[in-house]
Amino acid sequence: MDNTTKLNVIFGDVTLGVSGPGFHYIFAYDRGGLESLVQDGKEWLYRTPMPALWRATTDNDRGNGFSTKSAQWLGADLFSSCDHISVAIDGQSIPLPIAPENNRYSDHETATTVAVTFTYTTPTTPATTIAVTYTVAASGAMTVAVHYAGKADLPELPALGLRLVMPTPALGFAYQGLSGETYPDRKAGGRKGIHQVAGLPVTPYLVPQECGMHVDNQWVTVTRGTTQNNADADHDAFSLKVRQTQHHFAFSCLPYTPTELENATHQEELPVPRRTVLTIYGAVRGVGGIDSWGSDAEAPYHIAGDSDHDFSFEIAGPTPV
Amino acid sequence: MKADLTWLDDPQTFRINQLPAHSDHRGYASVEEATAQHSSLVQSLDGTWQFAFAPDPVHRFEGFYQPDYDRSAFDRLTVPGHIELAGYGQIQYINTAYPWEGHHYRRPAYSMGADQPEKGMFSTDPQNTVGAYVKHFTLNPALANQRVSIEFDGVEQAMFLWLNGQFVGYAEDSFSRSEFDLTPYLQAGQNLLAVEVFKHSTAAFLEDQDMFRFSGIFRSVRLVAKPELHVEDLTIRAGLDDAFQTGDLKVRLQLTAASQLSGTATAQLLTADGQEVWATEQPAASTLDLAAAIDHVHLWDHHDPYLYQLRITLKDVAGQVVEVVPYPVGFRRIELKDKVMCLNGQRLILNGVNRHEWDAHRGRAVTMADMTQDLQTFHDNHINAVRTCHYPDQDAWYYLCDQQGIYMMAENNLETHGTWQKMGAVEPSYNVPGSLPQWQLAVLDRAKSNYEMFKNHPAVLFWSLGNESYAGDNIAAMDAFYHHADPTRLTHYEGVCRNRVYEDRISDMESMMYDPPRAIEDYLKNDPQKPFVNCEYMHDMGNSLGGMASYDALIDQYPMYQGGFIWDFIDQALWVKDEVTGQPVLRYGGDFDDRHSDYEFSGDGLLFADRTPKPALQEVDYYYGQHD
Numbered sequence: 042m043d044n045t046t047k048l049n050v051i052f053g054d055v056t057l058g059v060s061g062p063g064f065h066y067i068f069a070y071d072r073g074g075l076e077s078l079v080q081d082g083k084e085w086l087y088r089t090p091m092p093a094l095w096r097a098t099t100d101n102d103r104g105n106g107f108s109t110k111s112a113q114w115l116g117a118d119l120f121s122s123c124d125h126i127s128v129a130i131d132g133q134s135i136p137l138p139i140a141p142e143n144n145r146y147s148d149h150e151t152a153t154t155v156a157v158t159f160t161y162t163t164p165t166t167p168a169t170t171i172a173v174t175y176t177v178a179a180s181g182a183m184t185v186a187v188h189y190a191g192k193a194d195l196p197e198l199p200a201l202g203l204r205l206v207m208p209t210p211a212l213g214f215a216y217q218g219l220s221g222e223t224y225p226d227r228k229a230g231g232r233k234g235i236h237q238v239a240g241l242p243v244t245p246y247l248v249p250q251e252c253g254m255h256v257d258n259q260w261v262t263v264t265r266g267t268t269q270n271n272a273d274a275d276h277d278a279f280s281l282k283v284r285q286t287q288h289h290f291a292f293s294c295l296p297y298t299p300t301e302l303e304n305a306t307h308q309e310e311l312p313v314p315r316r317t318v319l320t321i322y323g324a325v326r327g328v329g330g331i332d333s334w335g336s337d338a339e340a341p342y343h344i345a346g347d348s349d350h351d352f353s354f355e356i357a358g359p360t361p362v
Numbered sequence: 363m364k365a366d367l368t369w370l371d372d373p374q375t376f377r378i379n380q381l382p383a384h385s386d387h388r389g390y391a392s393v394e395e396a397t398a399q400h401s402s403l404v405q406s407l408d409g410t411w412q413f414a415f416a417p418d419p420v421h422r423f424e425g426f427y428q429p430d431y432d433r434s435a436f437d438r439l440t441v442p443g444h445i446e447l448a449g450y451g452q453i454q455y456i457n458t459a460y461p462w463e464g465h466h467y468r469r470p471a472y473s474m475g476a477d478q479p480e481k482g483m484f485s486t487d488p489q490n491t492v493g494a495y496v497k498h499f500t501l502n503p504a505l506a507n508q509r510v511s512i513e514f515d516g517v518e519q520a521m522f523l524w525l526n527g528q529f530v531g532y533a534e535d536s537f538s539r540s541e542f543d544l545t546p547y548l549q550a551g552q553n554l555l556a557v558e559v560f561k562h563s564t565a566a567f568l569e570d571q572d573m574f575r576f577s578g579i580f581r582s583v584r585l586v587a588k589p590e591l592h593v594e595d596l597t598i599r600a601g602l603d604d605a606f607q608t609g610d611l612k613v614r615l616q617l618t619a620a621s622q623l624s625g626t627a628t629a630q631l632l633t634a635d636g637q638e639v640w641a642t643e644q645p646a647a648s649t650l651d652l653a654a655a656i657d658h659v660h661l662w663d664h665h666d667p668y669l670y671q672l673r674i675t676l677k678d679v680a681g682q683v684v685e686v687v688p689y690p691v692g693f694r695r696i697e698l699k700d701k702v703m704c705l706n707g708q709r710l711i712l713n714g715v716n717r718h719e720w721d722a723h724r725g726r727a728v729t730m731a732d733m734t735q736d737l738q739t740f741h742d743n744h745i746n747a748v749r750t751c752h753y754p755d756q757d758a759w760y761y762l763c764d765q766q767g768i769y770m771m772a773e774n775n776l777e778t779h780g781t782w783q784k785m786g787a788v789e790p791s792y793n794v795p796g797s798l799p800q801w802q803l804a805v806l807d808r809a810k811s812n813y814e815m816f817k818n819h820p821a822v823l824f825w826s827l828g829n830e831s832y833a834g835d836n837i838a839a840m841d842a843f844y845h846h847a848d849p850t851r852l853t854h855y856e857g858v859c860r861n862r863v864y865e866d867r868i869s870d871m872e873s874m875m876y877d878p879p880r881a882i883e884d885y886l887k888n889d890p891q892k893p894f895v896n897c898e899y900m901h902d903m904g905n906s907l908g909g910m911a912s913y914d915a916l917i918d919q920y921p922m923y924q925g926g927f928i929w930d931f932i933d934q935a936l937w938v939k940d941e942v943t944g945q946p947v948l949r950y951g952g953d954f955d956d957r958h959s960d961y962e963f964s965g966d967g968l969l970f971a972d973r974t975p976k977p978a979l980q981e982v983d984y985y986y987g988q989h990d
Contacts, residue, residue, distance in 0.1 A: 100904030100962065222977030226908030230984035244977055246904045247935055247950050247965035252977075309940050309947045330910065330978075332876040333903040333966070334786070339912065 046179050047151035050130070052143040057128060059155045063359030064181035068157045070139060073123025075157075075175055078183075080359040083268055083279045085207055092161055092171040092187070093202035093320045094118040096251040097302035102199070104333040111196045117163035119300065121171070125160035132156075154178055167192050173203060181358025184286060187323055188351050195346030202291075202322035204298070209267040211317040212278055213239040214294045218258030226327030226342040228256050241296040241314060249305040253293040256325055260284040260357075261292050263319055282357040283321060290354045291322035323352025365522045365529050367419060370484040370563040373471050373794075376804045379531030381511060381541040383814035384595040384616070386757045389685045391504065391589065396673070396686045402504040403685075405585040407512075407555070412496040413439035415450035419485055419560070422492040427524035427556030433496060441495070442516070442727045445578035451491045451561070453936070455951025457572040457960035458779040458830075461562075464958045465489060470567045470781060472800040473792040484562045493578055495557040501548070501585070508587035509620055510548060512555070514540045515756060516581030516726075520563035524556040534565040534804070537753035537775040538811035544585070567794050568804065571752045571777045571829065573718060573726075574934060574951075574964070580727045581756060589684040590620045591627075591646055591676040598672060598818040599850055600693045602659065606706055609656030609693040615674065617646055625684070628675040631656065631691065634668060646676065661706050662692030662820045664746045667767030669820070690764050692820025696851060698870060702921050703852065703893050705769075705823070711917060712769065713986035714747030714927035715740075715968065716898055719755055722937045722948060722971040733759055735973055736931065737766050743968075743979055744986035749897060749927040752777045752829035754812050763821035770821045771854055771897070771927065774812045774840070776805060776828025783830070788860055795836035802836045809840040813847050824871075826854040826897075833861035833868055841868045856897045873897040875929075879912035886920040896926025900982075903966040907978035914985045925989070928982065934964035935971035948972070 051058030056076065057068040069076035074089025095118035098108040108115075128135055130152045136142050156176040163169050169192040176184045187203055215238070219231025222244055244252035255261075262282045283292070295302075296314030305311045327342025337343075344350070369375040389403050390396040414436045416422040425431055439448050446453045454461055462468060466487070471480040484490050501510065514521065518536035522529070525547035533540035561577035595616035602609060613629055623646045631640040631654065640654040660668040674687040696705050703710045717736065719728045733756070739745070748768055750759075753775035763770050782793035795801040809827065816822050825844040827837055837855060844853050852870040859865075859874060872890060874882070875898035885894060900907050907928075916923040935948040948971050952959035965971070968979050 099906070100965075101901075101906050104903075221980050222905075224908055227910070227978060227981050229911060230980035230982070232980075244905065245948075245970060246976075247933060247948065247962045247971075248904060250904050252905055307947065307949070307953075309943065309945065328905050328908040330900050330902065330906040330908045331878050332901045333906065333963075336876070336878060339909045342908065 047153060048155055048177060048179055050150040050152050050155055051148070052138045052146040052150060054140050054143065057138065057155070057157060059177050061179060061181050066177060066183065068175065070126055070137070073126070073161070074159050074173070078356070080181070080281065081279060082273070083265070084270065085205070085281050087206040087208040087316055090173070090203050090205045092118070092121060092173065093200050093204040093322070094121070094163070094198060095299045096200040096326070097249065097299040099250045099328055100248065100333050101329040101338070105329070105335050105337050107199070107337065111199050113165040113196060114199055117165050121161040121163045123159045124162050127158045129156040165195060167194060169195060178358070183356040183358070184353060185356060186351070186353040189349060191346065191348040191350070193347045197326070197346050198324065198344040199326055200322060201324040201344055201350055202320045204318060204320045206298070207263070207265065207317035207319065208269045209265055209316065210296055210314045211241055211294065212264045212266050213237065214261055214263045216255060216258050216261040216292070218255050218289070222252060222254055223256045224254055224328045225256055225325055226329065226338055241294060241317060243295060243297065243308070243311065245308050249302045249308060249311055251299070251302070253295045254291060254325060255293065256291040257289045258285065258292060259289060261294065263294060263317060265317065284355045284357055286353045286355050288352070290352065291325045292320060294319045321354050324350055363529055365532065367485040368481065369532055370520055370560055371471065371481055372479070373564040373801050373804050375532070376534040376565065376807060377532065377540070379542060380533055381543055383538070383811040385597065385818050386760070386815045387593060387596045387687050387689050387818070389589070389593060389687050391685070392683055393675070393686050396688045402502070403587040403589065405499070405502045405505055407497055407499060407583040407585060408441055410438050411441050412436040414494040415445065416492040416494070418488045418490055419492060422558070423494045426494045426496065427554070427558070428527045429554055436496065439495070441579045441583060442581050443578060444576035444580050444725045444727065445491070445493045445559070446576050447725050447936070450493070451577065452956055453574060453954040454956035455574045455934070455959055455964050457963050458570065458783060459958060460566065460570060460780045461575045462489065469792055470794045471564060472798050473781070473794055473796070484560070484564065484566070487562060491561045491577060493559040495559065495579060497555045498552050499555060499585070500552050505585060505587040508589060509543070509545045509592070511541050511543050511586050511588065513584050513586055514579065514581070515583070517557070517559055517579050518577050519565050519569060520560045522558040526554050534563055535775055535808055535811060536565065536569055538808065539815060567778055567781065568776055568808070570779045572964070574936070576725055580725065588618065588620070589676070590678055591623070591625055591684050592618050593674055593676065593685060593687045594618050595814070596674070596687065596689060596818060598689060598691055600691045600820065601850060602661070602693055602695045602706065606661060606695070607658065609659030611640070611654045611656055611691070613652040613672065615650040615652070617648055617650065617676070619646070623648060625676065625678040628677070630673045632671045632673060634670065639670070656693070659693045662694045662767070663706060664767040664769065667692065667765060669764060689818055690761065690820070692764060694820055696823045698852065698893070701891070701893055703871065703924055709921060710769070710924055711989045712747040712895060712925035712927065713744055713989065714749060714769070714771070714925065715745055716749045716751040716927045716930040718751060718930060718932065718934060720932045720934050720971070722935055725936070728756065730758060732973070733762055737762055737768070739969065739975070740768060741766065743983040744990045745982070746986070746990065747771070747927065749773060749826065751930065754815065757815065760816050760819045760821060764819050768821055769823050770819070771824040771826045772812060772816050772822045773826035774808050774828045776808055776831050778831040782832040782860070790832050793832045795834065796832065797835035802839055805836050805840055806843055809843050813844060817848060822851065824852050824854045827868070828855065829857070831857050833858040833864045838864050838867040854895070854897065871895045875899065876901060879916060882916060882923065886916070886923055890922055893922045893924050895924050898929040899926045900928045901966055902928060902930070902968055902976065902978055903963070907981055910981055910985050914988060917989050928968065930966050932967035932969040932973065933971040
């Protein structure tokens with residue numbers, strides 16, 4: 042990789058474009074997030090990634106009333122709004138570059154790094170914020186850092202992550218971590234290694250619920266074979282890789298959002314898979330297991346609502362040619 | 363004697379003309395047959411039967427058992443199977459409440475007073491469905507001119523039996539074998555067997571297990587010939603000396619003869635590869651007590667489930683072999699030592715599961731393929747113990763557990779959950795069996811059936827009195843029965859924790875279900891009197907089984923903590939054709955318009971209902987592997 046290569050930066054009126062060899066990213070001010078993530082000509086985003094604050098209720102959650110206690114987070118998962126955006130070029134904050142502020146730029150702007158922070162406010166009582174900072178390096182690698190601001194009186198979180206919805210269903214994914222479906226309180230049996238998963242399996246619990254979690258990962262690569270681009274006749278498989286930064290991360294890669302799972306009472310009620318929902322988690326609540334009618338997951342496996350949480354991961358840049 | 367419908371209403375009438383329960387040994391006409399495990403003395407009646415369904419006793423096919431009854435309108439049904447899964451009668455899943463919840467107000471007979479027998483509760487119940495079964499058979503030559511009995515391995519929940527129009531008998535207890543002597547009623551040529559099965563009787567109060575509620579002849583039916591000389595009962599005690607070096611074999615035979623007891627009985631003990639290590643021959647007698655000391659005995663346990671074979675050979679006065687009875691023998695000793703349960707002198711760790719018999723196509727009419735697959739899953743995941751929740755299983759399962767070294771908690775067919783616990787609260791203002799004298803014989807009979815049938819299986823380490831049936835004099839009487847009948851095993855019952863007045867009289871172990879690890883630790887730290895077992899723990903409903911580390915940690919810390927049985931092995935759900943797509947889908951309670959229901963609460967298995975493993979199984983494999 043040529044470290045002297047600089048990012049092209051397009052200071053648009055509605056978006057901030059960032060590109061380089063083999064990648065083009067668009068941060069949309071009006072959509073409140075990363076709108077486009079194109080690598081090697083393939084779009085990876087269906088809608089802007091949003092904080093993941095809900096998990097589809099497990100039988101144990103239902104039994105111990107956790108979903109009731111934490112119901113605010115369902116609303117927050119669906120309806121948090123982006124109400125603050127900041128941009129930093131080469132590590133320096135700049136005024137939000139929209140007209141007339143961006144009138145001073147040209148069509149030939151470059152930078153070494155571009156960082157955009159979207160701050161989401163939750164419709165909870167009290168409200169709190171979740172800031173998502175995307176920092177793009179010249180290679181096209183993008184570090185994503187998420188900061189959850191703890192607030193007294195907020196219930197424990199069902200989940201804390203960032204959800205990337207991709208336009209088409211994946212062919213499968215590979216990851217380095219633990220075998221099988223694992224949670225913080227159920228991972229001892231997971232074998233370390235590189236694991237390949239074909240398709241987007243949904244664990245067929247009698248009642249669809251939170252599933253498919255993988256904890257303690259170094260990387261995950263999602264592979265697709267189709268896009269929604271009408272001009273794209275190429276059907277060769279293509280991949281996107283997410284890597285750990287400082288700490289291992291957890292993820293699930295499913296064809297459904299939590300609310301799609303939440304709404305179904307049987308597997309056959311789930312919609313036809315149309316997209317890939319890759320959620321990278323910074324914190325995962327345990328599933329519990331003492332009983333299914335009152336016992337909570339053990340305390341170390343809760344996610345406190347009243348304390349700050351930070352996590353980060355990297356979306357790898359395109360493979361250098 | 364004539365059949366009487368009011369037996370359905372009377373908890374004191376539960377077996378009429380049934381033969382006494384006895385060991386589950388099988389007789390063969392020759393050593394060759396025994397080796398091939400194919401007995402010419404047995405004639406299966408499984409297969410297609412004639413069948414008619416009535417929604418209630420009033421509309422039943424009265425007299426259908428008469429030879430001249432017009433059964434041209436009868437349908438066909440496969441035995442074994444559940445009536446509901448054949449499309450008759452509504453499928454229902456319900457957990458603790460009784461299946462008539464919201465439909466009938468009921469109190470068990472005599473539970474509100476000795477003067478309240480609740481007459482007509484089931485005999486006039488407009489929702490008590492009735493199945494009329496008819497089977498024609500002609501005896502195989504090997505059975506002709508012999509004494510012949512009929513064995514029903516499982517009929518839910520009450521059955522009347524006729525042969526050639528004559529009433530034979532009546533049975534309850536859905537999960538125990540019911541046997542009747544047909545000899546007086548048999549005729550040359552074709553015989554007409556008729557069974558009338560009622561979905562409910564007072565047995566319903568004793569069979570409130572957390573399961574789909576079915577009816578019908580759901581296990582095998584067979585005719586069994588008793589040759590001139592016959593082993594009626596066999597009791598094997600294969601103990602050990604204190605050094606675990608010498609096997610202490612005691613065998614009691616109960617023989618009968620068609621005419622007169624004569625000839626000889628030979629007993630041999632063979633090694634697994636067929637070497638004779640002991641033999642004796644005795645003149646035939648109604649009771650024969652045999653004993654032997656087996657030097658350098660090969661012990662039986664989970665890792666090395668070594669089985670000898672006891673072979674009983676009965677010969678007539680002419681020296682002709684008339685019956686051969688083989689039975690596996692495992693030498694092992696289960697005992698309490700310093701309040702710790704020990705097998706062959708070693709502390710026992712139970713890496714167990716609770717297992718309902720379940721097949722998503724066939725309900726509780728499970729197949730040998732289901733059983734062998736389940737044992738493979740046990741083997742692959744360090745599962746070493748099974749609780750037969752909450753009823754005796756098919757007898758094949760016990761033989762398989764003998765062979766595979768699976769420790770069995772052999773549970774009685776008993777659960778009266780809905781009588782003492784309502785909406786989660788302990789509320790025993792009325793309950794059965796409690797201390798009601800009118801209910802004692804029924805539960806003791808269930809205990810006896812369980813004991814007599816399975817007493818010879820080395821895999822059975824514990825007798826379990828039942829599940830979630832509170833505690834009173836009648837449960838205490840069951841415990842006393844087991845201890846009296848069988849000093850070589852331990853008893854188990856969890857429900858005494860709900861009524862600790864009885865704790866000195868019920869259960870050799872402190873058994874709890876779903877106690878959090880900290881509560882178990884409290885028990886273990888405070889001068890416990892009995893070893894601790896989780897008869898149910900790690901409720902694997904849906905996406906669950908988190909936190910197993912905390913239970914596992916107790917094993918190394920507390921010798922009196924001896925593990926437990928995960929709830930449970932397999933989801934109970936049924937394959938049905940999706941009404942929208944036509945595809946096969948798994949359905950659960952409430953999906954059959956069944957109300958009141960407990961919906962998906964039957965989905966608590968380590969396996970999905972189709973026997974594929976849930977992701978959590980690898981966690982079980984890991985932790986059970988730590989103390990295998």
